[in-house]
Amino acid sequence: MGRPKFIASVSFGKDSLATILLAKEHDEPLDEAVYCEVMFDEETSGEVPEHRDFVYRIAIPRLKRAGIPVHIVRGEKTFVGQFQHRISGEGRSAGKMWSWPLCGKCYVQRDLKVKPINEYLRQISEPITQYIGIGIDEPKRLESLRKKKGCVSLLEKYGYTREMAKEKCMEYGLFSPCYELSNRGGCWFCPNAKLEEQREIKKNYPEVWSQFVSLEDQTDDVAYTVFNPFRRSLHEIDAQLEFDKGGNNGTNTQ
DSSP states (O other), rough: OOOOOOEEEEOSOOOOOOHHHHHHTTTHHHHHHHHHHBBBSSSSSOOOOOHHHHHIIIHHHHHHHHHOOOEEEOOOOOOHHHHOOOOOEEEEETTSSSSSBBTOOOOOIIIIIIIIHHHHHOOOSSSSEOOOOOOTTHHHHHHHTTTTTTTTHHHHHOOOOHHHHHHHHHHOOOOOGGTOOOOSSOTTTTOOHHHHHHHHHHHOOHHHHHHHHHHGOOSSBSSSOOOOEEESOHHHHHHHHHHHHHHHHOOOOO
């Protein structure tokens, strides 16, 4: 068995990038970064266009020039494929399509992001220490992280909050433009996505957006019929975006 490997899980949001920057500044061991790109369908990324451009055009080349290899993984299934996947078992949802992910119980995070990363890590024969970007102002997440073998937060080690992580990324010119649309990172098809993120997809990928909205019309044999039962349906969001496009500023957000 070889020496331990140190791997940073990176979404290219501020917390994971700040983790890598701190590792370089403090000479922490770091062998590579692993990034999982969740896909909407076979051709379309789950990242908003601004963030995907930042990842591939700016962030990955910068890390490689700094001597940090970046391994890119993708899940076997896309969001659309998982949406249409039939639930097995004998419960009340057995035989139905997975349909929409639930906030707090997101199959996208579980199956299309965490699973592909873990499958990649299992191929490595050496012991692994995995750097996860969680700030000191996230005590519940840190508590959960400490229970996971081989997982470490460098943000915690060096006393960084999420705001400090943002400042560190800005210092190096590695702050993603996705934060101009939202204070969150994540898939544009997430129920937690902001109106500005959805507006970008409708503007840049109108056919993809139409396909996305049409998923809500699949009301037969689905576990959950509405995109976000706690806020607005996709059809309501689409109507809002059409109204905004007609000359209104659209200051109403979710």
